[in-house]
Amino acid sequence: MPTTVREMRVDEGPDAAHADFASWMAARQGRLLRTAYLLTGDVHAAEDLVQTALAKLYLAWDRVADAPSVDAYARKVLVNEHTSMWRRLWRHREVVSDTSTHEVPVRGEEYDGVGAALWSAVRALPERQRAVVVLRYYEQLSEKETADALGVSLGTVKSQASRALTTLRTHLGDRDDLTGWEAHR
Amino acid sequence: MNTETDLNTRLTREADSFFRNGGTELDLSQVLNRAGEIRRGRRMRATMLMAACVLAIAAPTALVVTNRHVTTQPQPTQHGRVDESPLALGDLPVGDSPHHGFSEDGTWQLRVAANGLGGLRGQVAAAAAVKDGAMVAMRRESGEMTAYFIYEQGGVSEQSWPMESGSAFAVSDGGNVAAFVEPDGTVVAVQDRGTQSFELGTIPRGTGFTAVAVDYEDCSEGAACNVYAATRGGEPETYLLQPGTTPKALSPALAHTTDVSSGRFAGFTSISDTGSCSAVRDAKLTTLWKSCDHRLLAFSPDGKHLLASGAYGDGMGDGELAVLDSDNGKVVLDLKTAAEGVLTQMVWEDDEHLLAVMHQPGRWAVLRIGLDGSREYAVEPVKAEDDTASPFVLPTL
Numbered sequence: 001m002p003t004t005v006r007e008m009r010v011d012e013g014p015d016a017a018h019a020d021f022a023s024w025m026a027a028r029q030g031r032l033l034r035t036a037y038l039l040t041g042d043v044h045a046a047e048d049l050v051q052t053a054l055a056k057l058y059l060a061w062d063r064v065a066d067a068p069s070v071d072a073y074a075r076k077v078l079v080n081e082h083t084s085m086w087r088r089l090w091r092h093r094e095v096v097s098d099t100s101t102h103e104v105p106v107r108g109e110e111y112d113g114v115g116a117a118l119w120s121a122v123r124a125l126p127e128r129q130r131a132v133v134v135l136r137y138y139e140q141l142s143e144k145e146t147a148d149a150l151g152v153s154l155g156t157v158k159s160q161a162s163r164a165l166t167t168l169r170t171h172l173g174d175r176d177d178l179t180g181w182e183a184h185r
Numbered sequence: 186m187n188t189e190t191d192l193n194t195r196l197t198r199e200a201d202s203f204f205r206n207g208g209t210e211l212d213l214s215q216v217l218n219r220a221g222e223i224r225r226g227r228r229m230r231a232t233m234l235m236a237a238c239v240l241a242i243a244a245p246t247a248l249v250v251t252n253r254h255v256t257t258q259p260q261p262t263q264h265g266r267v268d269e270s271p272l273a274l275g276d277l278p279v280g281d282s283p284h285h286g287f288s289e290d291g292t293w294q295l296r297v298a299a300n301g302l303g304g305l306r307g308q309v310a311a312a313a314a315v316k317d318g319a320m321v322a323m324r325r326e327s328g329e330m331t332a333y334f335i336y337e338q339g340g341v342s343e344q345s346w347p348m349e350s351g352s353a354f355a356v357s358d359g360g361n362v363a364a365f366v367e368p369d370g371t372v373v374a375v376q377d378r379g380t381q382s383f384e385l386g387t388i389p390r391g392t393g394f395t396a397v398a399v400d401y402e403d404c405s406e407g408a409a410c411n412v413y414a415a416t417r418g419g420e421p422e423t424y425l426l427q428p429g430t431t432p433k434a435l436s437p438a439l440a441h442t443t444d445v446s447s448g449r450f451a452g453f454t455s456i457s458d459t460g461s462c463s464a465v466r467d468a469k470l471t472t473l474w475k476s477c478d479h480r481l482l483a484f485s486p487d488g489k490h491l492l493a494s495g496a497y498g499d500g501m502g503d504g505e506l507a508v509l510d511s512d513n514g515k516v517v518l519d520l521k522t523a524a525e526g527v528l529t530q531m532v533w534e535d536d537e538h539l540l541a542v543m544h545q546p547g548r549w550a551v552l553r554i555g556l557d558g559s560r561e562y563a564v565e566p567v568k569a570e571d572d573t574a575s576p577f578v579l580p581t582l
Contacts, residue, residue, distance in 0.1 A: 022213050029210055034200035043208040051211055055219035062525070062546075063572050073573070118192075119199045128393070137189055138196040147328040153350035153368060154327040156392055168192075 021061045024070060025054060032078055038134045039082050041123040053078040075139070076149050079131060121171035128152075129164035136161055223497070268558030272506065273523035274545045280553055280561035283540055285314030286335075287551065287564065288578035293321050293335060305333060305341060312580040313354035313363050317378050319580055320356075320363040322348050332365055334379025342379035351417060352395035356582060358446075358486060361402040364412045366394045372414050372426045374404035381405065385412055385426040393417055394424070398445035404428055415442050415452075423452075438470050444491075446484035449473065449511065451491060453480065460496040465511065474514040479507050486582050487536045490517060490556070494531065502527035506541055508556060518558055529575045533582045534563075542577045544569065551577055 029050060036046035036053075057064065057074055064073050122133060128150070135146040136157070147157045287294055291308025310324035318336045325331070330350050334342035349366045356363050362376040370388035375381070383404050388394050394414045404410035406428050413435075415423040421440035425433045435442070441453035448468050454475060455462045464475035479493035488511060495505040506528055508518040522528060522543065530542040539554045540563055551564035567576065 025211075025213060025216065033208060033210065034203055037203040037208065038196060038200050043203060043206050046203060047208060047211065051215055051219050054211065054216040055223055058216055058220045059223060063527075066572070118195050122196070122199075133192070134196070137192040138200060140193060144326075144328070147350075151351045152392075153329045155329055155368060156350060157328075 017061055017065065020065060021058055024065075028071065028074065029054065032074065035075070035134060035139060036078060036082070038122070038138055039079070039131060049078065049082055053081045056081070072145070072149070075135075076151075079135070079149050080151070082131070117172055118168065121168050124171070125164055125167060129160045129167070132157055132160040133164045133168075266557055267518060268560070269518070269520060270558075271523040272520050272526055272528070272541070272543060272552065272554075272560065274526070274543060274548050274550050274566050277552070278561045279565055280563055283551060283553075283563045283579060284534055285580045285582070286312070286319050287540075287580065288312060288321070289564070289567075290576050293319070307331070309578050310351075311348075311353045312578055313356045314360065314580040314582055315356055315363050316360040320354050320365070320375065320379075322352075322354070322365070324350070329368075332375070334363075334375060336378070344379065344382065346373055346375070346382065349392060349394065354581060355396035355399050355412065357399040357402050358488075359402045360582075362399050362404050362410070364396040364399045364404070364414075366396055366414055368392060370394060372396065372412055372424075372432070374399065374410065374412060376402075376404060383428060385410075385428055386430070386432040388414060388424050388426075388432050390416075390422065397423070397442055400445060400447075411445075413442060413445050415440075421453075436470055439466065443481055444483045446488040446511070449484075449488075451481040451484065451511075461498070462496070463493075465491070465514070473512075476509070476514050479505075479509065481509070482531065483533060483581070484511060485533050485536050489536070492531055492533060492539060494528075502529045502544070503531070504528070506531055506539065506554065508539070518554075518556055520554070520558060530577070530579050532579045535582075540579050542575050542579060544572065544575065546572070549576055551579065 032050050032053065033046055036049045037043065040046045040049055053074065057077055064070060122130060125133065131150060132146060135141045135149055136143070141149065143154055143157045143161075147154045150157070282294070288309035293305075293309050293312070305321075305323050307323035307325035307330075309321055310330055311322040313320045315334070318334055320332055321335050322330045322332045328350055330348040330352075332346045332348045332354075334344075336342075346365070347367050349368050349370075352366050354363050354365050362374050364372060364374045364385075366372050366388070370391035372385045372388065372394075374383045374385055376383075383406070385404060393416055395417050396412060397415045398413040399410070401408060401410040404412065408428055410428055412426045413423060414426065415421070423435045423439050423442040425435055439450050439452065441456075442450050443453070444451045450466045450468070452463060452466075453461055454464045460477065461480050462475060462477040463479065463481045465473045465481070467473060476493075476496075478496055480496055480498060482492045482494060484491055491509045491511045493507040493509050494503040504522045504527065506518075506520045507516060509515065510517055523545070525546055527544045528541050529544060532540050534540045534553065537556055541552045541554060543550055543552055547569050548566040549569050550562055550566040552560050553563040554560045564577065570576070
């Protein structure tokens with residue numbers, strides 16, 4: 001039987017795999033943190049989610065380092081970690097919130113009120129719809145890639161995305177002061 | 186600017202605010218510390234179990250009884266005939282192939298290879314052994330799943346049914362009924378060799394459920410059939426579906442049900458990042474016994490035992506296979522995998538044997554494991570084309 005890449009890694013010693021993981025993490029964790037923030041809506045919860053997801057990725061690194069797409073695998077771990085009942089129960093036990101940082105949105109030059117309203121509406125979406133929105137419209141995954149990441153059917157992704165967009169439009173449509181996003185209805 | 190582009194722009198801006206709102210990148214040491222916590226959680230439970238074994242030998246009366254109903258998990262009986270050496274894909278005897286069939290590389294393996302399975306599109310994603318055949322769920326490229334009845338000697342039922350993606354079948358003890366959940370939350374029971382099917386009701390929450398148990402051999406209108414369906418993630422909930430009635434949500438105490446047998450519910454009672462506790466309860470919610478060393482997966486066909494694994498599960502495979510006495514939680518068998526060994530699926534084959542899909546670097550195989558720890562290959566090791574995805578799917582009972 002030919003020597004596998006994984007066996008070669010073992011031969012190279014743990015330091016090589018460790019350095020490999022560290023390098024990947026340095027390059028990718030920023031994106032994971034941003035995605036986690038959109039999923040959780042909370043800075044501390046996002047950091048904790050990514051910390052756990054990266055730890056699990058590290059423990060499985062020998063198995064996944066040579067997978068076709070480590071990024072896709074990591075994203076799947078992150079999303080599963082967030083949506084799984086393990087994660088949800090932990091969150092129920094230790095409710096974390098930094099709402100103070102969100103109640104008063106940062107008013108940058110581009111602040112027009114729509115962003116805060118949209119973010120509020122996204123945060124209010126049911127968990128699965130929110131995950132679909134984040135993966136489809138932030139990560140810009142295809143419907144198929146989104147379905148793979150969430151472990152659901154293509155039809156579920158389509159229906160959840162459709163419902164989410166309808167909800168967001170309805171939510172934003174309730175505001176009289178908005179002239180941006182909902183104008184495309 | 187269209188809606189999707191606008192949404193991307195807004196979300197990107199919000200995502201970038203993670204750092205403006207005080208978020209910081211993680212140090213490698215933080216990740217390694219968390220990995221260490223996860224590892225230590227596993228080791229601690231193993232160490233506590235070993236220490237408790239010693240205590241059990243020296244002073245068996247030390248078992249703690251918290252009240253007259255609830256006992257902590259007793260320790261394994263010490264007898265020399267149990268092989269508790271680590272599971273490994275080594276030099277093992279080769280036995281029969283899985284008695285109820287199996288899938289390899291997405292294709293269901295028939296006992297009589299000459300008989301075809303025309304009409305099946307996609308790859309086998311889930312399977313269940315039923316009377317005179319198997320229920321098999323095929324997943325297409327789109328991710329959508331379709332359920333079929335496959336006859337033991339070949340051939341496929343005329344009827345097929347849509348099935349919730351990622352869900353599984355539940356089968357009655359006698360194997361006459363297989364239940365599953367459709368994508369819209371409708372629970373369906375297929376019986377009598379796939380010739381009859383009954384819609385038992387639609388779970389109000391819709392998607393995200395899987396069937397976990399069926400306790401009767403007939404689910405036709407008016408029959409005393411109970412089908413249980415539970416969430417696969419998200420907010421935990423378990424529903425009871427009976428012919429001709431509205432689906433009922435069970436008590437939150439049974440929300441995490443993983444299997445039901447003779448009125449006993451196995452499932453989680455608490456879950457954390459580093460472990461879990463589970464219990465067996467009766468229908469009156471009395472806790473019969475509990476364990477924080479194992480998570481409970483499935484009752485044996487005769488209901489006497491429970492297949493279990495480690496209390497910590499991360500979805501990447503298990504390093505432990507255990508069998509517990511379903512009456513009291515006593516450990517009958519507790520096997521760990523050898524270094525780098527991972528178990529990706531464990532099922533009962535009959536009352537006395539389990540099948541487990543195991544991976545070690547570069548290889549996958551199906552092991553048959555007896556309650557005495559004996560083991561043989563049900564499918565000899567094959568070269569791993571993909572170290573992260575098993576080529577095998579085993580049918581549940």
